[in-house]
Ligand SMILES: Nc1ncnc2c1ncn2[C@@H]1O[C@H](COP(=O)(O)OP(=O)(O)OP(=O)(O)O)[C@@H](O)[C@H]1O
């Protein structure tokens with residue numbers, strides 16, 4: 189198991205957003221998370237990436253606990269420096285890209301490997317150029333983020349996350365901020381990563397993409413995982429009424 | 441007094457004004473950042489003290505503050521500090537300008553989208569690395585126009601040193617004008633300030649341009 193989240197609870201000022209959620213991700217798996225707005229999908233990813241602290245439950249990466257519930261029922265995390273070590277296990281691609289505007293594209297990809305992981309400049313450069321080639325934007329290495337289209341920026345953001353060589357990559361609606369004609373180029377890159385057996389968790393509203401790419405689909409609603417299974421099962425033969433209702437909106 | 445002597449005497453005064461200007465910037469640009477960061481302190485007392493400091497500084501005239509720094513030690517504590525005039529001036533200016541720069545920095549820091557912090561955090565940057573490498577460079581670019589304004593005001597504010605009878609260009613202009621019954625010294629002082637600010641604007645423009653490579 190790359191990631192194991194068990195009995196995760198999270199509330200915002202009394203509002204329970206995650207209610208005892210458990211799920212795991214195996215190496216090479218692509219898991220899609222679907223569900224209506226406000227169901228807690230982003231919050232789940234933000235808890236997995238330590239951007240939010242959980243109230244209860246356990247988060248394990250590579251079998252090692254980063255957070256667990258103590259005897260009093262509260263979640264306790266490992267130390268800050270330990271958490272930073274856990275961060276090297278995963279990458280996160282945001283809906284809004286969040287590239288560093290003052291860094292060139294190349295620098296966006298090399299700065300963290302050099303500053304955080306202390307890789308040599310040569311190695312960082314080589315990895316970065318390989319990734320840019322893979323993303324089809326090697327000619328943009330010296331450009332700045334504002335000079336790129338949204339689709340190109342998102343591909344840079346994916347490359348930036350990959351440059352740190354994570355075990356697992358999280359995506360929070362990676363195409364939602366893009367014009368419809370630009371979503372394809374980003375989805376194609378994610379599909380390509382799936383073919384290379386990159387472990388990924390993708391929150392998405394692109395149902396046909398989720399169906400085509402994932403090994404497993406989780407349907408979330410109201411802070412719980414209502415149903416999960418293979419894409420064929422969840423999309424083709426949903427067991428729960430709430431899943432059927434949600435999916436029917438997309439079929440029309 | 442010939443025009444030449446006037447100009448030469450007043451040039452020395454302009455040099456004094458530039459000394460106040462330079463020392464104030466060297467002190468207040470970094471100290472303002474310390475204040476801005478303390479204003480975000482975890483401790484409510486620290487935040488309270490900083491807020492009080494900023495509102496007192498902004499709510500009272502700089503001239504009054506300079507007088508307080510100069511006469512305060514004697515009238516409040518009976519202290520007689522030798523050669524206190526110039527240090528009092530510099531302390532007064534630095535304490536004043538730091539408050540204004542702190543507010544500019546704070547505005548700049550708060551204008552950076554939270555996504556920048558989150559991206560940096562997930563990439564594994566430490567909070568210090570995040571601030572120095574990701575946040576601060578963007579803050580500097582955003583606040584340059586406000587900093588330029590403040591720096592130009594500072595050039596003109598150095599004339600307030602006359603309130604402590606410090607011999608910078610404006611005090612000299614007043615003296616010479618009185619003794620020579622002439623308005624010329626004020627014209628000369630005006631030209632000096634204008635030229636100094638012209639230079640300031642030129643330099644600040646260059647700095648702003650050097651950061652134009654991104655948006
Ligand atoms: N920082 C926060 N403070 C308070 N409430 C929050 C916060 N973040 C999320 N919430 C609330 O938690 C609930 C779940 O939000 P979340 O963003 O996880 O939903 P989502 O499934 O990602 O929705 P969407 O599809 O719209 O992105 C919502 O009711 C939201 O208002």
Ligand SMILES: [Mg+2]
Pocket residue numbers: 229230231360361
């Ligand atoms: Mg969301």
